[in-house]
Amino acid sequence: MTPLLEVDGVSRSFGSVPALVNASLTVERNSITALIGPNGSGKTTLFNVITGNLRADTGRVRFDGHDVTTARPAALYRRGLSRTYQQARVFSQLTVEENLVVAGGFGLAQLFGRRVNRRDRQRATELIDEFRLGRVADLPAAELSYGQRKLLEFAAVLMSSPTLILLDEPTAGVNPVLIETMEHHIRRLHAAGITFLIVEHDMNVVMRLCDPVVVLDQGREIFTGPPDAVREHPAVLDAYLGA
Amino acid sequence: MRMRRGVGPVRAAVFFLVLAVAPTFGLAHWLLTMLVFTLMFAVMASAWNLLGGFTGYPSLGHVAFFGIGAYAVVLWFQHHDISSGYEPFLLLPAIGLGVALVGLPIAAIAMRTRADVFAIVTITLLFVGQTLAFNLRDITGGAQGASIVPAPFPADSYEIPFYDALVVLLAVSMGLTWATMRSKVGLSLAAVRMDEDKAAGIGVRVQTVKLLAFCVSVGLTAMIGGIWAYYEGFIYPQFAFDPLISVAMVLMTFLGGRATLWGPVLGAFILELAQQYFAYSLGGSRFYLIAYALVFLVVILVMPRGILPSVRDRLWRRGRRRIVDAQLPAGDGPL
Ligand SMILES: Nc1ncnc2c1ncn2[C@@H]1O[C@H](COP(=O)(O)OP(=O)(O)OP(=O)(O)O)[C@@H](O)[C@H]1O
Ligand SMILES: [Mg+2]
Numbered sequence: 365m366t367p368l369l370e371v372d373g374v375s376r377s378f379g380s381v382p383a384l385v386n387a388s389l390t391v392e393r394n395s396i397t398a399l400i401g402p403n404g405s406g407k408t409t410l411f412n413v414i415t416g417n418l419r420a421d422t423g424r425v426r427f428d429g430h431d432v433t434t435a436r437p438a439a440l441y442r443r444g445l446s447r448t449y450q451q452a453r454v455f456s457q458l459t460v461e462e463n464l465v466v467a468g469g470f471g472l473a474q475l476f477g478r479r480v481n482r483r484d485r486q487r488a489t490e491l492i493d494e495f496r497l498g499r500v501a502d503l504p505a506a507e508l509s510y511g512q513r514k515l516l517e518f519a520a521v522l523m524s525s526p527t528l529i530l531l532d533e534p535t536a537g538v539n540p541v542l543i544e545t546m547e548h549h550i551r552r553l554h555a556a557g558i559t560f561l562i563v564e565h566d567m568n569v570v571m572r573l574c575d576p577v578v579v580l581d582q583g584r585e586i587f588t589g590p591p592d593a594v595r596e597h598p599a600v601l602d603a604y605l606g607a
Numbered sequence: 608m609r610m611r612r613g614v615g616p617v618r619a620a621v622f623f624l625v626l627a628v629a630p631t632f633g634l635a636h637w638l639l640t641m642l643v644f645t646l647m648f649a650v651m652a653s654a655w656n657l658l659g660g661f662t663g664y665p666s667l668g669h670v671a672f673f674g675i676g677a678y679a680v681v682l683w684f685q686h687h688d689i690s691s692g693y694e695p696f697l698l699l700p701a702i703g704l705g706v707a708l709v710g711l712p713i714a715a716i717a718m719r720t721r722a723d724v725f726a727i728v729t730i731t732l733l734f735v736g737q738t739l740a741f742n743l744r745d746i747t748g749g750a751q752g753a754s755i756v757p758a759p760f761p762a763d764s765y766e767i768p769f770y771d772a773l774v775v776l777l778a779v780s781m782g783l784t785w786a787t788m789r790s791k792v793g794l795s796l797a798a799v800r801m802d803e804d805k806a807a808g809i810g811v812r813v814q815t816v817k818l819l820a821f822c823v824s825v826g827l828t829a830m831i832g833g834i835w836a837y838y839e840g841f842i843y844p845q846f847a848f849d850p851l852i853s854v855a856m857v858l859m860t861f862l863g864g865r866a867t868l869w870g871p872v873l874g875a876f877i878l879e880l881a882q883q884y885f886a887y888s889l890g891g892s893r894f895y896l897i898a899y900a901l902v903f904l905v906v907i908l909v910m911p912r913g914i915l916p917s918v919r920d921r922l923w924r925r926g927r928r929r930i931v932d933a934q935l936p937a938g939d940g941p942l
Pocket of ligand 2: 407408409450
């Protein structure tokens with residue numbers, strides 16, 4: 365079987381700043397792959413290239429065996445690749461329920477149907493219950509705490525029935541209880557067959573959750589391997605501790 | 608956000624009933640005239656709201672479509688006989704549809720830009736329209752203006768047919784707004800307004816709903832232009848393409864509350880009546896515009912998001928505080 369996601373020699377610069385330099389990475393099916401690296405090492409940029417939010421200058425991206433280097437985000441989303449953003453992006457004036465419904469996707473024919481119909485509500489309610497958002501389901505997302513918004517964004521991603529989920533720092537700025545909740549959901553969904561690629565700063569979370577770990581430094585992939593090897597690897601120590 | 612089931616339709620029914628029967632009370636001429644203009648702006652603000660409010664694309668060029676509608680009516684009846692005084696009203700749907708179609712390619716280009724850039728791009732529409740009206744003399748009569756056969760309505764009830772047509776158009780415009788809010792078009796527009804890139808990334812039909820909002824919005828605006836031209840009987844480029852009309856639509860919507868059903872209508876009633884009152888009491892000078900601007904400024908300073916959202920917010924918070932307080936043991940402050 366081909367890997368679920370293959371990034372092959374991707375480079376991307378912003379003006380004269382090289383954010384990605386010939387970066388490669390592979391995400392095997394049903395893995396929880398961690399992507400770590402110092403600030404500014406290109407993790408978010410790599411996410412953006414994978415999801416089609418940014419174009420790669422060179423290199424290729426394959427998802428599920430298909431070349432998707434130039435695919436649009438919406439096309440990838442429909443094919444089962446979805447993501448969250450580092451700064452949780454939810455629709456602030458839509459209610460929690462509406463945020464889920466809009467993420468569920470609908471065709472032209474449904475555009476003129478009810479804003480939230482019974483079927484939408486059913487699907488959304490399942491997720492609202494699973495993520496324990498029932499108390500806030502009818503509140504605008506702006507009323508939620510930052511952590512709750514991250515949780516909502518995570519829940520919304522599931523509305524598209526994805527096979528691969530990219531999480532950009534799901535636990536950053538989130539209280540310890542909610543970190544546990546996040547971990548719980550990642551494990552649960554992983555058990556249900558969903559593959560994850562996670563950018564994560566909290567090494568404890570990485571150690572508990574992920575295998576393998578990919579380390580990015582200055583836009584280059586410098587290490588791929590099991591979590592217990594990553595801490596000892598000289599290049600990794602260098603990247604984090606060196607100047 | 609939520610209101611008790613049934614309150615909305617009842618409110619709308621009462622509002623339109625009052626509007627419908629008002630003229631039968633033998634209102635003074637000047638009052639009817641004032642209401643005709645207020646209704647024109649109510650429809651236009653409501654139409655502008657579909658694009659500027661719900662979609663978040665602040666057009667400053669809507670008057671271009673008002674002008675197109677105005678010239679369309681006048682020019683059509685320069686070349687066709689009028690068989691009855693009501694015929695120009697019957698032409699309005701065709702004008703609305705035609706202008707909506709004209710708006711399609713314009714929207715496709717202009718809506719590639721956003722926010723302030725979009726506002727600037729749309730301003731150019733206004734000047735293009737005005738320039739064409741001034742310079743295509745053979746068609747528009749240029750600065751000499753153009754006229755339509757006077758409406759053959761009796762002088763003491765001259766306003767009534769215009770008034771009625773405007774009430775119908777206001778119902779159409781508010782009906783469309785209401786339908787938008789209740790449908791996935793409204794849900795999609797809200798997503799576009801709040802985070803268009805994210806919306807596009809999760810497969811929202813961004814382009815479709817944007818174009819739809821633009822076309823419906825300018826189509827309605829053009830119909831008001833048509834009514835206005837017929838009402839005035841004589842039109843000039845600088846009045847058919849008056850930037851102040853564009854500005855009024857924007858101010859009224861901001862005042863009453865963007866992306867609400869009633870906000871633009873409320874804003875139109877407040878600002879248009881205020882303007883007429885000041886114009887009357889401060890005389891022919893244009894000082895009344897300052898008073899008018901002051902009304903707007905004071906309200907927006909007190910309620911930056913517009914009247915309806917601010918009021919609703921306060922009521923909602925008060926209701927919620929009451930619930931929260933009731934759950935707290937005595938002595939504890941709010942969380
Ligand atoms: N849109 C952009 N325009 C210009 N430069 C950018 C842009 N996005 C990222 N960069 C630059 O590219 C480099 C990589 O940024 P990126 O956000 O991918 O890092 P990161 O690994 O996600 O960092 P962090 O851990 O802080 O989130 C940085 O030097 C950043 O300044
Ligand atoms: Mg980042």
